[in-house]
Amino acid sequence: MPWPTLNDPVHDSQRLFRQLLAALSEPGTLHTLEAPTPPEGGIGTALWGTLLTLCDLDVRVWLAAELDTPALREALLFHTGCRLTDEPTQADYALVTPATMRDAPDFAQGSDEHPERSTTLLVALDTLVTADSAGGSWRLSGPGIPGQRALSVGERARPLMRQLAASRERFPRGLDAILACGKRLVALPRTTRLEEIA
Amino acid sequence: MYVAVKGGELAIANAHRLLADRRRGDREQAELEVDQIQGQLRLAVDRVMSEASLYDSELAALAIKQASGDMIEAVFLLRAYRTTLPRLAVSEPLDTGTMRIERRISATYKDIPGGQVLGPTYDYTHRLLDFLLLAEGETPAAEPGEQPLAPCPQILELLDAEGLIERERDDGSEPADITRDPPDYPVDRAARLQMLARGDEGYLLALGYSTQRGYGRNHPFAGEIRLGQVEVEIFVEEWGEAVCVGEVALSECQMINQFGGSREAAPQFTRGYGLAFGHNERKTLAMALVDRALRAEELGEEVQGPAQQAEFVLAHADNVEASGFVSHLKLPHYVDFQSELELLRRLRREYENRMHDKEEDAPTEDSL
């Protein structure tokens, strides 16, 4: 079955972009994306909608082995025209799972002169729950967050979150991450401080 | 009671109507047609196409008409249209060596293989007003040339064969595209040449001139100037070959400049390069001078003239950007001005108080 694309490319991508903009401006807030649903077992609605919104021929995408299927490749190339790359340092966007991060691929972190030349992680998760303050396994603070927010991402994502937390030392270099589970999505830009709640 | 100025919307609409009326001028006179501009104000059209980076003489002529002959406004109109066009394909690099030549001169050799051809030039005209044109006299047709020039070798290739001039190498890297990516200084020569090619002719002329007057002198010789038609080819994947999709008229100037070289490298002439759409010779000469000046650092020369300072030269070359920002001074600045007023009054008040205090503290005659 071919992967579906946006019904109304102009207005659907605008609406999805505004959700992504809100997600990255207010880290830890949960956004539910109404986007075409890819076939079972793939990357979920929110990430597919994100890719359709942001990718075109000026973008290079890196696919983690566990997500890389001929159907996904074909759908990405057909619907967005983006370029696929095998070099993590070359990737504008990397489609990953928490398992991918165990091998610590060498994604672009940007430089102090050009911190924007970094890879944005699009992470497919099994669990994604937000909470206002207490509860959750990670406490978030920083720009875009009045006080604190909290987040649970499941045990499997713990190494990923630790990597993100550690990368904050290198600011303004660093990785921005968009975490998604099904239709739901939360963003953690490189400015968000992450503390593990014991 | 004062009421703030209202009715901006109506004022703008009225201004546009008045502008259109003034552009049309006296209705007793025939309206200027776009194909007249296209055919008879050729050099204006070529300049607008060059600085707008869009090769379309009809639309350039339309822009000149719509702008009442204001060239910078016409460049802006065409550039703003260009930016909305989709990119369908990327051409193969143009080969000016295969140019169908209309004009070709060299200031460095008296005779050159293929010959010197003056072509249509104002160079040796006496600048006397031709009152026949005023009297609507008909211009006789030009005698057609004996035969079109065969493709001619580039003069600089001859020097190159002897190793006397630095070789231009294609390192195969993808050139920057200044219409899509903002300049990231320092920019390489490919990006610099693109920025100069769409740069304002008057600006480049002044900068090029400044190098001749000693502000970053580079001892130029006009090695070759050629003008003519060059084929544009596009590589078609399905056919596995490049196909010609049309022709563009180009002016090209290859400047020969004084030596580079060092203990390790043999002395050689260096190059400056200018290229523009259409018949745009003055622009290409100026561009070649500035291109060479901007290579100062690369060639180990001391940077001492404004024309050698890449950021200064390149950041101010685009007349669409420049005229926009200069003319934005016409927009209201009430708020910023008010902020300055408030500060200035406060500073003056404090100054007066200080002076006043000083006078009071000063010893009076009685106390002496």
Place this chain on the structure above:
Amino acid sequence: MNGYNFAYLDEQTKRMIRRALLKAVAIPGYQVPFGGREMPMPYGWGTGGMQLTASILGADDVLKVIDQGADDTTNAVSIRAFFERVAGVETTTVTTAASVIQTRHRIPETPLEPGQILVFQVPIPEPLRFIEPSEQETRLMHALEEYGVMHVKLYEDIARHGHIATTYAYPVKVAGRYVMDPSPIPKFDNPKLDMSPALLLFGAGREKRLYAIPPYTRVESLDFEDHPFEVQRWDERCALCASADSFLDEVITDDAGGRLFVCSDTDYCESRREESA
């Protein structure tokens, strides 16, 4: 409008700007280079703000455009009419009714709300530009967080005038890291940048830079312990609505030097007059 995409820009350009905007909110106060396009209005007249607005605007948005705080200045009228024409969006002059506000030189007096987006038009995005003209150098200064020269410049003012002589485009530090030009808003408006509930986006078209301050982000105006940052104050009140705490424009009323002061924010002034009527 025939022959043009929704909101003028083509989708590929919008995506390029959108990707840059996501970087901008992730690195608050950092100037992200973007492939600025020509707009059908002159550079310096708000093309950066317009490209940002065109890239974020949706059919459901309600747009407000102000220049010098006012909805009825010619350039505000012109930009508003442009988006009505190319996007067909609803427009308003009421600050609280707008979802997107494009502005030149002011932040509305009425406090902004969560979910609103304020788009600033920026002429010179580089706060260090008038101290160091080279882009290569200023980029390095930001990378090394080397902002001493900015304090030196401000302090020279104090030495000469007894005050910091910068009254608009007053530099700020965002989230404790990047020194940023807040665009030529009067420093009166600087405190509104701090912990704003609205998202603040900045677009410089000619200079091809965009940057952002996410909501709820610390924004401090640079100052000194012995010369703390302070905003302008007026002895007068607004002659129309009697406001004592808004930014006032001075209006000259006759050739004898008569003058009075009125709110620069026309929507704020009108709503106060309606309330009291």
